[in-house]
Amino acid sequence: MITLDVALGDRSYPIYIGRSLLGKAALIHNYLSGKEVLVVSNTTVAPLYLDKLMASLEGYRAESVILPDGEKYKTLEYLNDIFTALLEKRMSRQTSIIALGGGVVGDMAGFAAACYQRGIPFIQVPTTLLAQVDSSVGGKTAVNHPAGKNMIGAFYQPKCVIADTDVLSTLDDRQLSAGIAEVIKYGLIRDECFLLWLEENMEALLGRDAAALVYAIERSCMNKADVVAADEHECGQRALLNLGHTFGHAIETAMGYGEWLHGEAVAVGMYMAADLSARLGWLETTDVTRVARLLERANLPVKGPRISIEKMKDLMAVDKKVLDGQIRLVLLKAIGDAVVTDEFDAELLDQTLQQCQV
């Protein structure tokens, strides 16, 4: 088992990465403060892993609430189902919430924990690669609004993150690739050595080689923990983790949440960011090809769906990085070196949006 730390003073917490962690009752108990637990999961994950987790909660009053699976249910309305479950089961302020699922479950369970009785503790047990390498770490929780992704939420840190790599064996291929998109992101924004490793080990990852997966998760979480520790509330460098996300969120919102997986939309968005960076003269054409090649090897798209340029820009203007009415984007000064900037020609952005559609 590997242990990493997210260093946030009195809100610091560990990330555990390894096999069979769902069965390690004593490990989990360390992070439960009271005797009541509500497990939040979804209709895909619960049949596979809920019993196993519940067995590790013997001696606790453990209840569960099962949400429908998918990004389109990441709404205030379904969030309320968690509150209703907590209240119907008379769960007190000493209750801990455990998020057992992917990014949607983690975001919703974490946000519910942030709000129930104005804040109760929670634990992340991510069951997708995307959640294990990205969304479960760093305390960003949220639900979507029809007009914008992740627009309603809280910065709220978990007590720990438990990434059991065994659960990845049941992840479908499309979800695995979506997770790899966020893994590639770390290489592109700040870790070119990792990118080189990914270029050498993409087949092992896709083949679910255990050692390769553990290394990719560990290195991703190290990158994420570093950035979060330096800038918890995204006043500066944390925004770099948003590479591809302004484009990606616009695609997700335009297509209807869940039509495109988040990682797929981010893959296209990263390609768009590389393309625009090249148009600005920051990247070579060979760099853009390199990005495309790696994404394609991960079975990820690099071209987005047909959406009018006006609509894309309209949706991109609903973004947490907007400052003084200006869209700001994460772009690449070089492979492994990202910046947040509003210094791009509007014409070049139009060209990128035009060029990077199917």
Added chain:
Amino acid sequence: MITLDVALGDRSYPIYIGRSLLGKAALIHNYLSGKEVLVVSNTTVAPLYLDKLMASLEGYRAESVILPDGEKYKTLEYLNDIFTALLEKRMSRQTSIIALGGGVVGDMAGFAAACYQRGIPFIQVPTTLLAQVDSSVGGKTAVNHPAGKNMIGAFYQPKCVIADTDVLSTLDDRQLSAGIAEVIKYGLIRDECFLLWLEENMEALLGRDAAALVYAIERSCMNKADVVAADEHECGQRALLNLGHTFGHAIETAMGYGEWLHGEAVAVGMYMAADLSARLGWLETTDVTRVARLLERANLPVKGPRISIEKMKDLMAVDKKVLDGQIRLVLLKAIGDAVVTDEFDAELLDQTLQQCQV
């Protein structure tokens, strides 16, 4: 103008109390960080005071959203109207929210500020006595759930509180009395000198004597600020501010939110707490009569509506003070000296609930 401070380290903020503050543009501008403002108000307050506040926001991109008036609209559903307004008007993370209204508006606008884009700044401009003396100070924000009051929310401090006493001239008598209930609360839990002052000046308060109102607001806010500074997240003494609230919230929930005003339900709850304290031998019967007399002079009820004892206890079990399945209540060791305790005979609680109904 009187200035008080809520001492919370880097989250400290001032409370301004005085006349004509809505028109003091420079004062308000000091607490706006960006150039965008969303004013949240309701259908009762907006026609009276929105224009005045908007005039003080000249030079800003100021928008407004008007909620229906009343506790029954303090829900996730109407909270979403604030998010929709923010998104439709393309308000960025640099936007400040101003809550212009009573406790419901303040709670909802504050909670929306806590959640929009994971947190934007906000200012409290309370327009009821209850909001000026209590709910606008201390950073408790929330919405109700059908199963329990204030169960979904956040601790989120405003940048400042601006209590313009001129606006109390348009407050209806019932709302004025409801506010006085929370004023009396401070006297009962920790400030017997203030209680004596209230006993001498109740007629002046009801007659809206300007000096009396300002003094009552100032002294209430001093008490509140003291308690909040010592225990922001209610790990200890802040719970004392809940005197009468476990009973009161149960009445509000049972009757349907808004049927009883919060202050009215709290008045009955404080009388119940005094009654139970006397049954426990902590208060004299004369103390209980003293409490009843003062509440009645403020035109507040001391007897609750007919609700079965079982239902009352069931609703009282949905309370943030519940610990290990036990209802905990704020009771009075003496007038001016409250405690949080679960050491009361269940039989005596039943007697109190039985006795204190119409």
